Structures are given as structure tokens and as C-alpha cells.
């Protein structure tokens with residue numbers, strides 16, 4: 001088994017060199033996929049890395065919307081998604097029609113789209129955010145009313161943090177994995193592991209977030225763990241992140257706040273599929289030029305409102 005894995009890792013490395021490819025993996029990927037990647041990160045970091053790497057070929061180990069975003073930002077690269085069936089169910093909860101209807105109902109409210117959405121929907125948005133920058137972007141927008149899709153829990157979190165009226169579109173968009181955390185279960189765990197701190201992703205429900213010592217994106221969680229004094233962490237996000245946390249913070253103990261918080265779509269990307277993706281150059285993510293350019297525009301608006309230059313425009 002270990003020999004077969006080593007063989008695949010070697011094959012992947014030589015194909016990567018041959019093709020001038022870069023392998024990007026989300027923090028929820030399987031351990032062996034994280035270990036073979038050139039870079040592991042959250043949605044925001046991966047979008048930026050895909051562009052910064054300047055690679056001819058990008059193998060994107062994550063779900064559909066992430067690979068699409070990498071394609072939108074890398075028009076000159078071939079972006080490969082090892083399994084196009086790895087689709088985020090939350091991203092599938094919003095349609096272009098939902099955004100157009102919201103624009104009619106709230107014509108003066110800017111539309112902020114969470115990165116977990118299809119590219120065609122992002123193309124209709126004014127700003128595109130990740131969980132790492134959603135609060136800062138909404139704070140910076142000069143409007144007290146914002147349309148926000150598709151995660152209603154992140155919308156609610158942004159409203160709490162900014163004091164603005166944040167209208168969730170659709171009304172019940174959510175991550176089926178993060179809504180599995182229950183406040184009751186977390187409270188019991190906190191009472192058992194008294195020295196533990198609890199960190200939660202903003203996609204969790206309000207009652208779970210209320211129990212958190214820290215709320216942030218997956219990579220913000222990694223930074224928090226590195227800087228906190230606590231030796232024991234209750235993890236309120238998908239369990240895949242524990243592989244990275246244990247590797248980078250080996251002196252700490254990590255306890256999943258729910259053992260059922262597993263994103264099956266993220267786990268569809270296996271090391272064998274990464275190998276086949278490089279070997280057969282599959283599956284290429286295709287985006288129309290028009291959609292890609294509208295997505296880039298919304299991302300550039302987002303950087304600009306934060307007073308930052310998109311990394312791909314930096315000299």
C-alpha cells in the first residue's frame with residue numbers, strides 16, 4: 001500500500017516537472033493529496049496562488065467553484081480538476097435567476113457573492129468574497145443594505161459584525177457539512193475538555209458560533225492555532241483540516257467538534273485521480289471569456305474596495 005502510494009507520488013512529481021504544473025489543494029483535501037500539493041490553503045489563498053504561480057498547468061484539488069475561479073484568474077493556463085463530480089452542494093443552491101430577482105427587489109443594494117458559488121452567478125455580482133474577507137469587504141461598501149449569497153449563516157455573521165442589513169439570497173443557502181455542528185454537542189465537549197479552545201467556521205449556525213473562541217476561514221484557523229497558548233483545540237470545521245493542523249502544530253491536540261463533519265465532495269479527489277489528471281490532462285475547466293472577465297472584474301472591485309491591488313496586477 002505504502003509502496004503503491006510512493007510510486008504514485010513519484011509519478012506525479014515527474015509529470016508535474018514535465019508539464020510545468022502546480023498542484024493546489026484545499027485544506028479539506030485527503031491527507032495524501034495535501035502532502036503531494038505545492039500549496040495547501042483556503043479559498044482566498046488558492047485563488048491568489050493559482051494566478052501568482054504563473055504555471056502553464058494548474059491541477060486544482062478542491063470542489064468545482066474553486067477550480068472555476070482558478071480558471072477565471074488564469075486565462076493562459078490549463079486548469080485541471082481531477083474529478084468534475086466534486087461539487088459543492090452550497091454553491092449549487094444559488095442561480096443567476098436568484099440574483100436577478102434580488103436586484104429587482106433591492107435595486108440599490110450591492111450584490112456580494114461568496115466564492116462558494118458558480119462562475120455564472122459570480123459574473124452577476126458586484127463583489128466576490130471569501131470567509132476570510134467577507135466582513136472587511138461589507139464594512140467597506142458604502143451601503144447599509146447588502147444582498148449576500150448563497151450562505152445565509154455567513155450572511156448573518158457578516159450582519160452581526162458590520163451592523164448592516166444583509167439580505168440572504170436564497171433565503172436558506174447553507175453548507176450541509178457545517179450545519180451538522182450542534183450547540184448542544186459543542187457545549188458537552190467544552191465541559192469535558194475544559195482546557196480546550198473552540199474555533200468555528202462562519203458557515204456554522206449562530207448558536208454554534210456563539211460558543212466559539214475564534215471564528216475564521218480555514219487558513220485563519222491555522223494561524224490562530226499557531227499563535228494561541230492553548231494546547232487543545234476543538235475544531236468546528238471539516239475534519240480534513242486536522243491533517244494540516246497536526247503537521248504544522250505537532251505540540252497541540254485537535255478534537256473534531258463533530259465527527260460527521262466530512263465533505264464527501266472534497267474527498268472525491270484521490271491521489272490516483274491527481275495522477276490521472278496530470279497523465280491524461282483531464283478534466284479541463286472551460287469558462288467562456290465573457291464570464292471569466294466579469295468574474296475577474298468583480299474580484300478586482302473587491303481588492304480595490306479593500307485598498308489592495310490584486311496580486312496579478314502587482315509589478
Ligand code: 13P
Pocket residue numbers: 027041042043044116130131132175201203216217218219
Ligand atoms: P475557506 O475559504 O475557509 O477555506 O472555506 C471554504 C469552504 O468551502 C468552507 O466550507
Ligand code: SF4
Pocket residue numbers: 063088089090091116175176177178238263265266
Ligand atoms: Fe461546500 Fe460545505 Fe464542502 Fe465547503 S464544506 S465545499 S461549503 S459542502
